[in-house]
Amino acid sequence: MIALNRHYADLKDSYLFAHIAQKVSAYQRANPNKSILRLGIGDVTLPLCDAVIAALHEAVNEQAAKESFKGYQPECGAPFLRQAIANHYRAHGIELKDDEVFVSSGASDELGDILDLFDRSSSALVIEPAYPAYVDANVIAGRRIVHLPSGRENGFLPEPSEEVQADLIYLCSPNNPTGAVFGKDQLQRWVDFANEHGSVILFDAAYEAFIEDDNLPRSIMGLDGARSCAIEICSLSKTAGFTGTRAGYTVIPKELVRGGMRLNDMWVRNRTTKTNGVSYVLQKGAAAVFTPEGQRQIQENLRYYKENARILMQALDEVGVWYCGGKNAPYLWLECPGGMDSWQFFDYLLSEIQVVGTPGAGFGSCGEGHFRFSTFGSRENTLEAAERLRTLLA
Numbered sequence: 001m002i003a004l005n006r007h008y009a010d011l012k013d014s015y016l017f018a019h020i021a022q023k024v025s026a027y028q029r030a031n032p033n034k035s036i037l038r039l040g041i042g043d044v045t046l047p048l049c050d051a052v053i054a055a056l057h058e059a060v061n062e063q064a065a066k067e068s069f070k071g072y073q074p075e076c077g078a079p080f081l082r083q084a085i086a087n088h089y090r091a092h093g094i095e096l097k098d099d100e101v102f103v104s105s106g107a108s109d110e111l112g113d114i115l116d117l118f119d120r121s122s123s124a125l126v127i128e129p130a131y132p133a134y135v136d137a138n139v140i141a142g143r144r145i146v147h148l149p150s151g152r153e154n155g156f157l158p159e160p161s162e163e164v165q166a167d168l169i170y171l172c173s174p175n176n177p178t179g180a181v182f183g184k185d186q187l188q189r190w191v192d193f194a195n196e197h198g199s200v201i202l203f204d205a206a207y208e209a210f211i212e213d214d215n216l217p218r219s220i221m222g223l224d225g226a227r228s229c230a231i232e233i234c235s236l237s238k239t240a241g242f243t244g245t246r247a248g249y250t251v252i253p254k255e256l257v258r259g260g261m262r263l264n265d266m267w268v269r270n271r272t273t274k275t276n277g278v279s280y281v282l283q284k285g286a287a288a289v290f291t292p293e294g295q296r297q298i299q300e301n302l303r304y305y306k307e308n309a310r311i312l313m314q315a316l317d318e319v320g321v322w323y324c325g326g327k328n329a330p331y332l333w334l335e336c337p338g339g340m341d342s343w344q345f346f347d348y349l350l351s352e353i354q355v356v357g358t359p360g361a362g363f364g365s366c367g368e369g370h371f372r373f374s375t376f377g378s379r380e381n382t383l384e385a386a387e388r389l390r391t392l393l394a
């Protein structure tokens with residue numbers, strides 16, 4: 001009989017969002033007249049911007065005519081999009097070659113697939129609390145996971161340490177769920193550490209577009225030595241509302257070499273074997289994000305979510321609840337008041353004011369006692385939730 005990958009049995013049930021949905025619908029059934037405000041989801045609510053929609057329509061029309069029809073696209077990405085992304089980095093002072101950029105269908109796909117580059121005997125360091133996919137993808141691969149706890153004492157931004165070493169190092173900045181963002185010096189210490197130990201950093205920049213403080217790094221590629229130790233995985237999901245449209249990109253510098261093998265070449269080989277590229281229509285839509293018009297329009301949407309963050313932060317400031325994030329990230333990470341654990345606080349908010357967030361325990365044991373609010377909801381719901389929080393926690 002065929003032997004299966006037994007590591008699937010090692011996965012913990014990912015019941016977090018299902019459990020939240022169950023609790024919310026049970027509450028709604030019992031209280032049909034109450035209006036529930038959902039600040040739990042990490043999905044965007046505003047539509048794609050006009051520049052992207054126009055490009056998508058145009059590309060569909062091209063596919064409808066014999067003269068302009070396009071078949072397979074290059075596996076690593078259409079040249080026009082690779083160049084647009086590399087130019088975007090250059091405009092921010094980071095030199096990249098076009099073929100160091102790989103177009104993807106999104107960060108989740110890449111975070112899982114990129115593990116093909118590393119031997120299963122390698123270990124992975126995950127800073128807790130964490131986006132659950134980092135742990136799960138490595139559990140499935142049977143890889144040893146080193147958990148590095150973080151907390152309020154280090155602003156959820158731990159320093160590298162000789163005691164916790166691993167071959168792969170996951171860094172997510174701005175962070176989901178904590179909203180914490182590495183400063184340049186802190187990130188530089190991780191880059192130096194990775195170069196000293198021959199590790200590779202997987203830098204998840206899915207929320208880079210939310211950084212408004214010019215002193216904070218939006219990409220790891222601008223740091224000294226990053227080109228010899230880091231892969232950057234990015235997404236248009238939150239930057240430009242592509243959660244349901246799907247597009248992202250991955251940067252693998254040519255200087256990233258381990259054991260005589262160049263990871264950029266390996267990834268070309270991987271993509272040409274395992275994919276036939278991202279849809280032409282979507283790549284045209286994605287390229288529109290990097291035009292001046294697209295950049296201006298996505299900023300309008302980002303400002304909308306940032307205003308939601310400001311509204312929630314103001315409410316939490318007024319009632320004296322400790323939190324981080326919110327300023328350069330679309331999440332607020334707060335300490336549950338009154339010593340409640342994160343599911344107790346979830347139940348309390350649901351039953352008292354019908355506000356739904358995400359219990360921190362869902363992001364690993366370091367998340368216990370904390371709670372995440374997303375700023376991706378509607379303005380109306382965010383304002384109402386802030387008002388209810390003020391009344392309840394005053």
Ligand code: PLP
Nearest residue numbers: 042106107108131176206235237
């Ligand atoms: N990385 C982080 C930290 C995320 O929070 C998410 C989605 O919420 C992703 C990656 C996945 O993004 P994508 O939609 O591009 O797959």
